Amino acid sequence: MYLMQIVKLRVNNGVYDKLILLFSKFNKDEVEIIPETSDFVKTQKYLDNELNEILSSNAKFVEMDVANQQLENIIKKRESSI
Numbered sequence: 633m634y635l636m637q638i639v640k641l642r643v644n645n646g647v648y649d650k651l652i653l654l655f656s657k658f659n660k661d662e663v664e665i666i667p668e669t670s671d672f673v674k675t676q677k678y679l680d681n682e683l684n685e686i687l688s689s690n691a692k693f694v695e696m697d698v699a700n701q702q703l704e705n706i707i708k709k710r711e712s713s714i
Contacts, residue, residue: 636664 643651655663666672685691694702 641651652665655665682691
């Protein structure tokens with residue numbers, strides 16, 4: 633996989649359709665249009681907050697075996713609902 637740059641644009645409604653048409657000429661390996669849905673924005677804010685906690689030394693970390701046990705417990709709880 634190639635490294636890609638992310639560019640965020642704010643465009644006039646009259647230009648938007650032209651840009652989408654231009655971007656659609658490229659294949660997905662060259663240009664990928666990532667819609668900014670509410671889930672995308674929510675996830676981005678969550679990850680920004682997590683990173684800020686790490687950088688400010690306020691993050692709480694757990695040992696790998698504890699994390700694995702927590703994950704196993706979650707899986708066991710959810711298996712019955714599948």
